[in-house]
Amino acid sequence: LAKTTQPISMDSYEGQEVNITCSHNNIATNDYITWYQQFPSQGPRFIIQGYKTKVTNEVASLFIPADRKSSTLSLPRVSLSDTAVYYCLVGDDGAAGNKLTFGGGTRVLVKP
Amino acid sequence: EAGVVQSPRYKIIEKKQPVAFWCNPISGHNTLYWYRQNLGQGPELLIRYENEEAVDDSQLPKDRFSAERLKGVDSTLKIQPAELGDSAVYLCASSHPQDMTLYNEQFFGPGTRLTVL
Numbered sequence: 001l002a003k004t005t006q007p008i009s010m011d012s013y014e015g016q017e018v019n020i021t022c023s024h025n026n027i028a029t030n031d032y033i034t035w036y037q038q039f040p041s042q043g044p045r046f047i048i049q050g051y052k053t054k055v056t057n058e059v060a061s062l063f064i065p066a067d068r069k070s071s072t073l074s075l076p077r078v079s080l081s082d083t084a085v086y087y088c089l090v091g092d093d094g095a096a097g098n099k100l101t102f103g104g105g106t107r108v109l110v111k112p
Numbered sequence: 113e114a115g116v117v118q119s120p121r122y123k124i125i126e127k128k129q130p131v132a133f134w135c136n137p138i139s140g141h142n143t144l145y146w147y148r149q150n151l152g153q154g155p156e157l158l159i160r161y162e163n164e165e166a167v168d169d170s171q172l173p174k175d176r177f178s179a180e181r182l183k184g185v186d187s188t189l190k191i192q193p194a195e196l197g198d199s200a201v202y203l204c205a206s207s208h209p210q211d212m213t214l215y216n217e218q219f220f221g222p223g224t225r226l227t228v229l
Contacts, residue, residue, distance in 0.1 A: 043116070043203050043220025044155065087154055100218060102154025 004088045009107040018075040020106050022088030025069050031091035033064060033071045038085045038105070047086075048073070075108075083110045114138070116221035118204050124227045130192035133224045137185070137206030144181060145218065146189050147203040155203055161187065191226075199228045 005023040012018045024033065032051050036044040048055055050062045050071070061074040075082055085105040117136040125131050137144050142163050147155035158177065160168040163184040172179065176195070181187040191198055201223040 041222065043205065043223055044218075045220065046217045049217070100155075100157065102156070104152070105154055 004090055004103050006086075006088050006103065006106045008104065009109070011109045011111060012078055013111050014079055015077050018078050018082070018108060018110075020073045020075075020086055020088070020108070021070055022073070023070045024088070024090045027068050027090050033062065033068075034089045034091075034100075035060070035062065035073045036087045036089065036102075038087065039083075044087060044102075078108075078110045080110050080112060082108065084108060116204055116206055116219055118202075118221035118224055120224055121222065122225050122227075124229065125194055126229050127196055128193040130190065131194050131226060132188050132190045133202050133204075133226075135187045135189070135204030135221060137187075137204070138208075138219055141206035141208045141219070142184065143207045144187050145205040145207075146179060146187070147205065147220075149201045149203055149223070151200070158189070194226075194228045196228050199226055201225050 003026060006020060010018065010020065032049055034049040035047045037047050038044040048057055048060050048062045050064050052064050052068060055062045063072045063074065071088065073086060085107050087102050087105040089100050089102060116138055119134050123131055135144065144161040146158045148158055149155040157171055159166055159172045159179050161181045164181050166179065176193060177191055179187060179189045187204070189202060203220055203223045205218040205220040207218045
């Protein structure tokens, strides 16, 4: 079971770029890397998923180096509404597929 | 398109009482999940359904927790009797099969916040 390690919290200011790095040294060959965002009193929301190199969508970018032992979620020009907890997850390739294993996440606080 | 619906949003009960949570997944999603989220932690999977079949209930405390999804659509999660340590947010999620069968995008409901006194 691949374990992830990410910072507990990060502070930023409006308009800045926020980069959250997640370590997953034991990632398996078939594992994908997925990030979720969770606002207070809401369920988590899928942000982005990738396997290698770089993935970009309308919300964020995900950078994955060749060894795939880490990944970085990049949030461009954050606003106050990006204050949330961000979870890095790596696929659990056990017998039960589609199993998301959440860690503690990174609490991002965007200040004015 | 309606998202995952859960009810109630909040529930306060005394210990040893029973409690039930209801979830209606996104239409067409045949995979349904129940998670428990303790304060300050990430969600923890309790059970996963593929249609009406529970395919992963390894994390469900079966002595007091039960779940059902009789017609393969909506689902209920029950706790009987509730204990103080069951206070948490109970989240329901659903997903639809895609090419990447291992790691589908999951859509979460707002959760039910349970307080056991």
